Amino acid sequence: xxxxxxxxxxxxxxxxxxxxxxxxxxxxxxxxxxxxxxxxxxxxxxxxxxxxxxxxxxxxxxxxxxxxxxxxxxxxxxxxxxxxxxxxxxxxxxxxxxxxxxxxxxxxxxxxxxxxxxxxxxxxxxxxxxxxxxxxxxxxxxxxxxxxxxxxxxxxxxxxxxxxxxxxxxxxxxxxxxxxxxxxxxxxxxxxxxxxxxxxxxxxxxxxxxxxxxxxxxxxxxxxxxxxxxxxxxxxxxxxxxxxxxxxxxxxxxxxxxxxxxxxxxxxxxxxxxxxxxxxxxxxxxxxxxxxxxxxxxxxxxxxxxxxxxxxxxxxxxxxxxxxxxxxxxxxxxxxxxxxxxxxxxxxxxxxxxxxxxxxxxxxxxxxxxxxxxxxxxxxxxxxxxxxxxxxxxxxxxxxxxxxxxxxxxxxxxxxxxxxxxxxxxxxxxxxxxxxxxxxxxxxxxxxxxxxxxxxxxxxxxxxxxxxxxxxxxxxxxxxxxxxxxxxxxxxxxxxxxxxxxxxxxxxxxxxxxxxxxxxxxxxxxxxxxxxxxxxxxxxxxxxxxxxxxxxxxxxxxxxxxxxxxx
Amino acid sequence: xxxxxxxxxxxxxxxxxxxxxxxxxxxxxxxxxxxxxxxxxxxxxxxxxxxxxxxxxxxxxxxxxx
Numbered sequence: 001x002x003x004x005x006x007x008x009x010x011x012x013x014x015x016x017x018x019x020x021x022x023x024x025x026x027x028x029x030x031x032x033x034x035x036x037x038x039x040x041x042x043x044x045x046x047x048x049x050x051x052x053x054x055x056x057x058x059x060x061x062x063x064x065x066x067x068x069x070x071x072x073x074x075x076x077x078x079x080x081x082x083x084x085x086x087x088x089x090x091x092x093x094x095x096x097x098x099x100x101x102x103x104x105x106x107x108x109x110x111x112x113x114x115x116x117x118x119x120x121x122x123x124x125x126x127x128x129x130x131x132x133x134x135x136x137x138x139x140x141x142x143x144x145x146x147x148x149x150x151x152x153x154x155x156x157x158x159x160x161x162x163x164x165x166x167x168x169x170x171x172x173x174x175x176x177x178x179x180x181x182x183x184x185x186x187x188x189x190x191x192x193x194x195x196x197x198x199x200x201x202x203x204x205x206x207x208x209x210x211x212x213x214x215x216x217x218x219x220x221x222x223x224x225x226x227x228x229x230x231x232x233x234x235x236x237x238x239x240x241x242x243x244x245x246x247x248x249x250x251x252x253x254x255x256x257x258x259x260x261x262x263x264x265x266x267x268x269x270x271x272x273x274x275x276x277x278x279x280x281x282x283x284x285x286x287x288x289x290x291x292x293x294x295x296x297x298x299x300x301x302x303x304x305x306x307x308x309x310x311x312x313x314x315x316x317x318x319x320x321x322x323x324x325x326x327x328x329x330x331x332x333x334x335x336x337x338x339x340x341x342x343x344x345x346x347x348x349x350x351x352x353x354x355x356x357x358x359x360x361x362x363x364x365x366x367x368x369x370x371x372x373x374x375x376x377x378x379x380x381x382x383x384x385x386x387x388x389x390x391x392x393x394x395x396x397x398x399x400x401x402x403x404x405x406x407x408x409x410x411x412x413x414x415x416x417x418x419x420x421x422x423x424x425x426x427x428x429x430x431x432x433x434x435x436x437x438x439x440x441x442x443x444x445x446x447x448x449x450x451x452x453x454x455x456x457x458x459x460x461x462x463x464x465x466x467x468x469x470x471x472x473x474x475x476x477x478x479x480x481x482x483x484x485x486x487x488x489x490x491x492x493x494x495x496x497x498x499x500x501x502x503x504x505x506x507x508x509x510x511x512x513x514x515x516x517x518x519x520x521x522x523x524x525x526x527x528x529x530x531x532x533x534x535x536x537x538x539x540x541x542x543x544x545x546x547x548x549x550x551x552x553x554x555x556x557x558x559x560x561x562x563x564x565x566x567x
Numbered sequence: 568x569x570x571x572x573x574x575x576x577x578x579x580x581x582x583x584x585x586x587x588x589x590x591x592x593x594x595x596x597x598x599x600x601x602x603x604x605x606x607x608x609x610x611x612x613x614x615x616x617x618x619x620x621x622x623x624x625x626x627x628x629x630x631x632x633x
Contacts, residue, residue, distance in 0.1 A: 013586070021572075182575070
């Protein structure tokens with residue numbers, strides 16, 4: 001697959017506009033608030049699309065298509081139950097505290113609500129995590145471009161890091177947000193025709209489900225196992241994910257999903273940049289509408305890829321094999337781009353891949369520079385300096401944040417195991433987070449000591465659970481069981497979901513217990529930070545369809561409908 | 568803030584749409600075998616141009632109202 005001049009021209013147009021947006025916005029960057037919070041000036045729809053796009057990194061696109069091939073339509077659990085309800089909860093219930101407290105970051109909210117040590121713990125683990133995850137996705141992208149286009153690993157890494165660096169350095173969060181909107185449109189416009197051509201090739205939705213039934217029966221599942229979401233979830237053995245409905249609903253739908261969408265500063269930062277409380281609350285609700293439809297854009301290509309591999313379509317597409325003889329699911333979208341798109345469209349498809357990579361990376365970098373500057377540098381290293389000083393620090397943090405990610409990409413390239421271990425560690429740290437926020441926002445009696453000890457015990461519980469259980473057919477080690485094997489899970493996914501459930505429960509109970517033993521903060525200090533002590537934000541000046549509760553109900557109804565349609 | 572992302576979006580998609588549609592018109596039709604015989608460059612290029620016009624007219628209307 002070698003790009004022709006026309007493909008390069010299209011990629012060139014994209015690069016020019018991404019840098020152009022950054023360059024145009026540089027004159028608005030006067031204070032640190034402009035740089036880190038876009039001066040709280042972003043319209044709701046822009047913030048909403050950026051909210052979505054920051055999460056839509058290349059790993060998400062490639063990974064969701066791979067899961068579509070591996071597990072079929074049930075992968076949409078990561079959207080319809082694993083994202084939408086949490087996004088609605090964030091907009092309706094949690095945004096008033098994030099936005100209303102005037103906190104500039106999620107760790108800062110924890111500082112206001114609890115204490116400096118809880119804030120510090122969250123800030124440091126988040127900062128380390130964002131740098132490494134952006135490094136890991138840079139590494140994945142470098143490998144992909146190398147395999148696909150024969151680009152040199154070094155060139156891909158430095159070129160994309162350089163472009164992201166330039167536009168964030170110039171226009172800060174504003175530039176990242178506006179470029180995420182650009183990237184959102186490109187990702188949709190690049191992948192939608194791919195889904196159309198792929199579906200046409202396998203004979204439409206009907207042809208697809210028919211072929212998928214061969215995929216399912218050849219592996220010993222019911223014929224509809226690849227084309228339905230819930231019908232095989234009664235028992236872990238009757239669906240390819242190896243998880244039962246309770247694990248999906250509690251582990252993914254509640255703990256993991258709320259933990260990510262409601263507390264991860266990477267996404268919440270986009271909503272905090274909105275121009276008003278009303279716009280901030282609408283941000284995740286607006287984002288939820290396209291999010292609901294994304295399975296058709298990123299999961300269906302994977303399903304098409306596996307369907308035509310098992311039972312070839314008219315054009316003879318099939319997935320490549322890995323060195324060990326198994327199918328290389330990660331290549332679903334890249335191989336389809338090369339197979340169905342002639343030059344011209346190929347350029348657009350590759351641009352969409354690059355755009356998804358850059359939006360994910362920019363999301364990590366802007367979240368990192370804010371948390372570093374406000375929650376680590378200003379809070380602990382140099383408090384009380386001038387605003388100009390922090391603005392400069394933010395720009396420096398952008399440079400070294402990207403430099404560290406590049407370094408992480410090279411480490412990942414050399415020592416793959418270290419990265420697997422780090423990702424596991426982050427999973428332990430993140431799993432209990434939502435319990436802390438839930439108790440912090442809705443139970444005024446919870447205390448700083450309670451939150452801090454609760455978080456640590458949640459992480460410890462996650463590590464213990466992982467060390468004591470093992471997915472079947474896995475070897476003791478990074479997959480679990482490194483203390484002793486007390487329980488076998490049918491799949492790695494089931495183990496992940498249950499690790500999260502245990503971590504959440506431990507954090508929840510320990511936070512309550514320790515809070516009851518420690519002295520609560522007086523009510524008047526908690527106004528604006530806790531549900532029962534905060535006046536509801538006025539909604540009378542909004543149309544009925546703009547009110548968060550109504551909008552949220554419509555979004556939930558939509559997600560429910562999709563679940564039923566693809567039951 | 569006097570910045571409307573719909574303007575750069577519209578201009579970018581005008582350029583990309585024109586490039587694709589133009590290439591679809593002049594390129595060898597044999598190339599479209601990949602895309603199941605559909606001249607996807609031409610049709611998708613025209614779709615992107617239509618989207619660009621919609622974005623630009625929305626931005627123009629918003630500016631006139633302000």
